[in-house]
Amino acid sequence: MTDLSPDVVLSVENLSIDFTLRTHILHAVQNVNFQLKRGKTLCLVGESGSGKSVTARTLLQIVDKPGRIVDGSILLRNGTKVTDITKLAPTGAAMRAIRGKRIGLIFQEPMSSLSPVHTIGSQIIEAIRLHSDLDKKAARARMVELLSQVEIPDPDTMADRYTFEFSGGMRQRAMIAMALASNPDILIADEPTTALDVTTQAEILDLIKRLQVERGMAMLLITHDMGVVAEVADEVAVMRFGRVVETGAVDKIFHDAEHSYTRQLLASTVKLTSHVKAADSTAALSANAPEPVLSVRNVSKVFGWNNGAKALRAVDNASFDLYPGENLGIVGESGSGKTTLGRLILRITEPTEGKVVYRREPGSEVDVTRLDKHGLRAFHRDARLVFQDPFASLNPRMTVKEVIGDPLIVNGLAKGKALEERVAELMRLVGLDPLGMERYPHAFSGGQRQRICIARALALDPKIIIADEATAALDVSIRSQILDLLLDLRQRLNLSFIFISHDISVVRYFCDRVAVMHKGRIVELGEAEQICTAPKEAYTKSLISAVPNPDPRDKRLMHRHRFVAPAIEPAHV
Amino acid sequence: MNANDQITLSPTASNIDGPAISPLKKGATVSTAAIGPWRLIYGKLIRQKVAMLAGAIILFLYFIALFAEFLAPALPATSKPQYTYAPPQGISLFTTKPDGSSEFQLHVKGYKVEIDKIALRRSFVVDENKIIPIGLFVKGPAYKLWGLIPMDRHLIGPYNLNDPMYLLGTDRLGRDVFSRLVYGTRVSMSIGLIGVAVSLVLGVVIGSISGFYGGWVDTAIQRVIEIISAMPTIPLWLGLAAAIPLTWSPVNVYLVITVIVSLLGWTSLAREVRGRFLSLRGEDFVTAAKLDGSSEMRLIFRHILPSLTSHILAVVTLAVPTMIVAETSLSFLGIGLKPPVVSWGVLLQDAQNIRTVATAPWLLIWPSLAVVLAVLSFNFFGDGLRDAADPYDN
Numbered sequence: 001m002t003d004l005s006p007d008v009v010l011s012v013e014n015l016s017i018d019f020t021l022r023t024h025i026l027h028a029v030q031n032v033n034f035q036l037k038r039g040k041t042l043c044l045v046g047e048s049g050s051g052k053s054v055t056a057r058t059l060l061q062i063v064d065k066p067g068r069i070v071d072g073s074i075l076l077r078n079g080t081k082v083t084d085i086t087k088l089a090p091t092g093a094a095m096r097a098i099r100g101k102r103i104g105l106i107f108q109e110p111m112s113s114l115s116p117v118h119t120i121g122s123q124i125i126e127a128i129r130l131h132s133d134l135d136k137k138a139a140r141a142r143m144v145e146l147l148s149q150v151e152i153p154d155p156d157t158m159a160d161r162y163t164f165e166f167s168g169g170m171r172q173r174a175m176i177a178m179a180l181a182s183n184p185d186i187l188i189a190d191e192p193t194t195a196l197d198v199t200t201q202a203e204i205l206d207l208i209k210r211l212q213v214e215r216g217m218a219m220l221l222i223t224h225d226m227g228v229v230a231e232v233a234d235e236v237a238v239m240r241f242g243r244v245v246e247t248g249a250v251d252k253i254f255h256d257a258e259h260s261y262t263r264q265l266l267a268s269t270v271k272l273t274s275h276v277k278a279a280d281s282t283a284a285l286s287a288n289a290p291e292p293v294l295s296v297r298n299v300s301k302v303f304g305w306n307n308g309a310k311a312l313r314a315v316d317n318a319s320f321d322l323y324p325g326e327n328l329g330i331v332g333e334s335g336s337g338k339t340t341l342g343r344l345i346l347r348i349t350e351p352t353e354g355k356v357v358y359r360r361e362p363g364s365e366v367d368v369t370r371l372d373k374h375g376l377r378a379f380h381r382d383a384r385l386v387f388q389d390p391f392a393s394l395n396p397r398m399t400v401k402e403v404i405g406d407p408l409i410v411n412g413l414a415k416g417k418a419l420e421e422r423v424a425e426l427m428r429l430v431g432l433d434p435l436g437m438e439r440y441p442h443a444f445s446g447g448q449r450q451r452i453c454i455a456r457a458l459a460l461d462p463k464i465i466i467a468d469e470a471t472a473a474l475d476v477s478i479r480s481q482i483l484d485l486l487l488d489l490r491q492r493l494n495l496s497f498i499f500i501s502h503d504i505s506v507v508r509y510f511c512d513r514v515a516v517m518h519k520g521r522i523v524e525l526g527e528a529e530q531i532c533t534a535p536k537e538a539y540t541k542s543l544i545s546a547v548p549n550p551d552p553r554d555k556r557l558m559h560r561h562r563f564v565a566p567a568i569e570p571a572h573v
Numbered sequence: 574m575n576a577n578d579q580i581t582l583s584p585t586a587s588n589i590d591g592p593a594i595s596p597l598k599k600g601a602t603v604s605t606a607a608i609g610p611w612r613l614i615y616g617k618l619i620r621q622k623v624a625m626l627a628g629a630i631i632l633f634l635y636f637i638a639l640f641a642e643f644l645a646p647a648l649p650a651t652s653k654p655q656y657t658y659a660p661p662q663g664i665s666l667f668t669t670k671p672d673g674s675s676e677f678q679l680h681v682k683g684y685k686v687e688i689d690k691i692a693l694r695r696s697f698v699v700d701e702n703k704i705i706p707i708g709l710f711v712k713g714p715a716y717k718l719w720g721l722i723p724m725d726r727h728l729i730g731p732y733n734l735n736d737p738m739y740l741l742g743t744d745r746l747g748r749d750v751f752s753r754l755v756y757g758t759r760v761s762m763s764i765g766l767i768g769v770a771v772s773l774v775l776g777v778v779i780g781s782i783s784g785f786y787g788g789w790v791d792t793a794i795q796r797v798i799e800i801i802s803a804m805p806t807i808p809l810w811l812g813l814a815a816a817i818p819l820t821w822s823p824v825n826v827y828l829v830i831t832v833i834v835s836l837l838g839w840t841s842l843a844r845e846v847r848g849r850f851l852s853l854r855g856e857d858f859v860t861a862a863k864l865d866g867s868s869e870m871r872l873i874f875r876h877i878l879p880s881l882t883s884h885i886l887a888v889v890t891l892a893v894p895t896m897i898v899a900e901t902s903l904s905f906l907g908i909g910l911k912p913p914v915v916s917w918g919v920l921l922q923d924a925q926n927i928r929t930v931a932t933a934p935w936l937l938i939w940p941s942l943a944v945v946l947a948v949l950s951f952n953f954f955g956d957g958l959r960d961a962a963d964p965y966d967n
Contacts, residue, residue, distance in 0.1 A: 022616070022620070024594045025594065025595045027594070029593065091697070240638075282773065291867075301616065333706055334871035346864065348860060348863075348864070377866045380864050380865075380866060384864065385860075385861070387857045387860075387861065389723060389857060390858075392856055392857040392858065393858050393860075393861050394858055395612065395858040395879075395880065397610045397874060397880055398879075405866055406862065406867070407865035407866065407877075410865055410866045410867045410868070411865075411866050440609060440610065453861075456861065456865070460865075464660055562766045
């Protein structure tokens with residue numbers, strides 16, 4: 001057995017993992033090498049399906065069934081000796097002693113990684129007592145200490161709360177406390193902030209980084225976000241299709257990358273930190289502006305009984321205009337009411353009050369909120385929705401031709417040969433090969449599916465497209481491709497977009513004007529460039545400064561603007 | 574990130590390399606691109622060995638039901654009073670000629686009468702010395718296949734029409750249990766299908782309405798379902814069956830019984846369909862279809878129902894055995910099918926008393942085995958189908 005150099009805690013050597021599936025063998029991880037060093041953070045970065053999570057899970061031998069280690073070794077420093085983890089039985093005592101005690105793991109999804117039927121405290125105490133012989137009282141004291149380390153306010157009382165009483169960020173903090181329960185010397189964080197809002201993400205990253213430095217742990221952070229990498233990494237390993245294509249110090253990766261894929265990944269991230277000026281955009285704001293195509297006035301949505309104590313004002317008095325040929329962004333964190341606002345405009349959800357005026361041609365006005373069934377169908381032909389999840393928004397049992405052709409059929413616009421030609425035309429328009437029209441959605445990747453969704457939205461020659469987090473489920477390189485496609489389509493088809501997103505960089509890249517939503521209200525509305533570089537409102541400032549900057553020489557999180565919510569909270573948060 | 578999605582690349586994919594994949598066998602292609610959902614379900618189902626075996630047994634049982642007249646050596650109603658409670662005979666392949674050499678000749682052994690000296694009871698035992706030659710595709714009693722085609726060939730039977738061949742023994746009236754079992758398969762297996770068809774229509778329509786519209790419609794329908802499922806089934810059937818006029822022909826009674834039996838079946842299916850509708854109603858692809866301008870009818874029948882057909886199939890498969898058992902128990906209790914109709918339940922009726930079971934256990938064993946086999950097969954197959962029903966769940 002090879003010996004490890006003194007600062008290396010864990011060394012992965014030539015690791016290969018295969019998944020034997022029904023139709024083929026997937027080489028999920030191939031010949032991967034990396035080392036975790038004491039007090040250093042290694043970021044494993046890659047797009048979905050690159051094998052980064054599988055690699056991390058293998059370190060703890062918790063890979064799901066069809067996956068197995070076919071080659072390589074994982075050497076863990078164990079006192080003066082070195083243990084090869086791949087040689088241990090996954091269910092054996094030796095392996096269990098490593099899990100939690102030597103290597104802590106933080107999962108991506110704080111919603112499902114904590115038990116809903118036990119208190120937060122009891123779950124952490126369990127983790128403590130598994131690896132130590134502390135009695136109940138001492139374990140509780142240790143648990144409270146851990147909770148205060150992860151900056152949960154009033155840890156003694158909070159420990160007796162249940163998971164559902166914690167917000168996403170708090171849950172992730174509790175998860176971190178659990179991972180740290182027995183002082184592991186290696187911490188694996190698998191996309192620890194992906195499910196969180198940017199401001200929460202900034203806080204959690206901050207916390208993890210600080211704890212890691214304080215405790216001198218080695219950390220393996222898995223992420224798809226180059227911004228996060230730049231903020232926390234010391235070293236980076238870029239993975240693609242199961243192989244590590246490049247490893248190096250963070251500065252070298254960001255400023256002197258060798259592999260073309262690394263450069264491509266960076267380029268698509270950096271690209272999104274800029275703004276594209278559309279040729280004729282923001283003419284809307286000039287004095288001789290055309291009439292807006294859509295005017296939203298004082299729209300509110302109250303869930304629960306009107307004005308009752310428990311009523312939730314999901315959207316509160318929102319007003320804005322959408323001009324022809326404009327991209328309007330609506331940004332906000334989860335629960336800000338941005339998705340509800342989009343649905344109110346289309347009346348998928350009925351607004352409680354306010355009106356939405358639609359002008360098909362200059363001069364003609366329709367109040368969407370008063371339309372009958374027939375009128376609403378006509379409006380839905382002009383205003384189309386593109387969904388967030390390209391997997392859920394396509395019926396898995398319909399071929400691409402049926403999906404794209406369906407709006408044409410139900411509106412009696414085309415059938416038979418003409419339908420086929422129109423579908424082919426639409427597919428070409430969104431950059432898909434019409435040859436794939438007889439295939440089912442499962443044969444397409446996420447980006448391609450989103451193109452199908454866009455083609456379906458375009459089928460009826462719409463005027464307005466409401467894109468609800470349309471790029472959120474996509475990898476960064478695909479994301480910029482889809483945004484470019486939408487920009488191109490806007491020019492060619494004279495569309496107006498309402499682009500709903502939680503991702504500031506996407507909005508900045510894509511939109512002309514941006515509305516920032518916070519707790520149901522539009523707190524700021526202005527030009528994208530201005531919002532992103534010189535925001536006026538305190539909330540917008542904190543939001544913008546929490547976005548990780550993909551440049552390790554200019555870390556933004558350390559000196560970000562913190563927003564303290566005003567004392568009077570809107571009811572029921 | 575289980576990485577087993579995106580296994581194929583479309584023609585326009587920008588990434589040239591792609592995930593590292595190798596086929597299970599050398600030279601095989603790994604594309605699933607153009608495969609439809611039904612092929613995927615089939616692919617999942619075919620890997621479940623037990624379900625496939627159960628499916629084969631079900632097919633075999635329906636094959637028997639379809640060609641009952643041909644497969645049965647005798648007519649179900651033909652009684653031979655000289656052979657009452659005759660025990661089953663085994664088929665032998667070779668006969669011994671007088672010179673000692675053996676010769677291939679399919680045959681069964683005849684019967685001889687033994688009289689119990691104490692009870693003075695006459696009983697049949699197999700006589701090892703009496704050889705009755707039998708053969709395949711022999712001429713036997715005339716019948717009409719499916720009531721239409723006059724034929725007299727049987728799969729198996731004695732060469733001499735008057736020779737006794739009772740592979741599974743005879744009953745109280747000297748009727749061939751094997752033939753009756755074969756004919757019973759037809760009735761018992763089809764009553765399940767007809768009953769399920771009725772409850773399928775009821776269940777899908779009512780369940781769809783309940784799940785799609787929700788609100789008070791849903792509440793009303795769900796309460797009705799609860800009331801129906803709260804009723805004790807056996808007394809309900811007893812009451813309904815008692816209402817059937819005695820003068821009706823067995824065929825009419827048979828149809829009415831199926832309807833009565835299916836009154837139980839539709840509620841569970843309706844609930845299943847409703848649950849699926851409730852969850853699918855909020856799916857993005859349904860909202861998308863709604864925004865495309867689809868009518869409610871189109872939403873239900875074009876977009877939502879196709880996503881549950883495989884689930885419905887699974888539930889239906891699991892409902893068939895309930896129907897079979899229901900028919901069997903009704904007939905066993907004497908309120909379901911009645912002679913001269915032959916079903917497994919009617920056959921079991923003959924095995925109701927302990928004396929019969931003691932002297933002629935084959936009257937109990939074979940019909941019960943048939944019921945158990947059919948019910949288990951449907952259950953295993955239905956379970957497999959349910960597991961395979963959603964090809965997109967991982």
